[in-house]
Amino acid sequence: MLYPKRNFLIVWIFKTYVKWLVSRQFHEFIFNNVQVDPDRSVLLIANHFSFWDGLILFCLNQKLFKKKFHVMVLQETAYHMGILRYGGAYSVTKNSRDMLTSLDYTAKLLNDPQNLVLMFPQGKLYSNFVSRINFEKGILKPMNKAEGKFQLVFAATFIQYFKHKKPSVTVYLKNEDKSYVNENIGELERSYQQHYTESKDLQTEIEIK
Secondary structure (H helix, E strand, C coil), rough: CCCCCCCCCHHHHHHHHHHHHHHCCCEEEECCCCCCCCCEEEEEECCCCCCCCCCCCCHHHHHHHHCEEEEEEEEEHHCCHHHHHCCEEEEEECCCCCHHHHHHHHHHHHCCCCEEEEEEECCCCCCCCCCCCCCCCCHHHHHCCCCCEEEEEEEEEECCCCCCCCCEEEEEEEEEEECCCCCHHHHHHHHHHHHHHHHHHHHHCCCCC
16 A cells, blocks of 8 residues: 655655646636534545546635545546655555555545545546446445444536636535444445435536526
8 A cells, every 4th residue: 555655845846836736727616615623534525526536626625615625536546646746645455455454544544633535436537427326345344444424515517618728616515414434335335426416416406608
């Protein structure tokens, strides 16, 4: 497993560069506010459709949650894009013993109220406008181990160009009150699916003036 790297100067450069990069790439960055509990960590569950997902939500954390950002990425991504580890990325290797180490590390992060952990339970990239979101099972292990110590937030992100040369990005957020401790993956998946479907409907109903 590859862990995040901590170097104050490089971390500052990374944050500054990502903020500039996202602002340069997108015409507009829209999100709704949710209440943030300072006494709990945040587990942010999101759809996964592009290279930009993690960077968008990295900036969202700086704007809204203001926690220490962490994101689980595939081992090959952590190797090939090592700079992401200065932004809080850590690795997972699916279907291996090392995966348990990554999930235990996730639970440890969630025990600290200063942290935010971003996870993409789909496990790989899908279209931005798929109708169905399917979760892989691993996400439940850290949730069960960190019972009651984190705030669960759903994020559904959509990118569209509309009438501008640059696309706009919209993130629909929802605080989820249920912890899903000792539940099966289907319950969590269904709740996220409802949020995703409602968000997608809102996105497709936007009127262009």
